[in-house]
Amino acid sequence: MRTITIAAVAALLGADLLAAQPLRFEPRPVAEGRWWKGNTHAHTLESDGDSPPETVVAWYKAHGYAWLVLSDHNVFTDPVRFRTLQDSAFLLIPGEELTSAAEGKAIHVNGLNLPGLVRPESASTILETVQRNVDAVRRVEGVPHVNHPNFLWSIGPEVLARLERDKLFELYNGHPIVHNEGGGDRPSMEAVWDTLLARGKRM
């Protein structure tokens, strides 16, 4: 993906998001949380984006975001590099897009709040490959996040339904070929989400 992906996600995070203590990045029950505007998925020249990370960080800060994850493909960009751009109103959450493939499809799983680089894993099937990358993120106490399931029609609802230890996926991604709206007989991501919820799968 060549352009900066602007997957604007308003995530429900803890009220201590901007506090100085180490962050346990897990969504909390609605009654306990507060909404902050952020983006879990942005690329830079560290992989296939079109701008240096400094420029991307400055853009999000200037446009009213409270937090950002630089999620380059299999590249960990340490937020410490941009210490001077962070303050009480803007936080960089360390992350990466674990980028793998299976059965000719693209398997992209974000790791949020990572301590460092996590190497992508692969297996013979799509489900097993997604699961291994989810578990690789969990092992370092990061939060996994399945990206753009409809990109190349890679990760269908049946895979998401059987996936374990993952609560997040991209409902919307700003890249032009990720098929948020579905196509042909393929459901939109919103329809997939509805199907999962109707089956009792909380994501």
Ligand SMILES: [Zn+2]
């Ligand atoms: Zn991706």
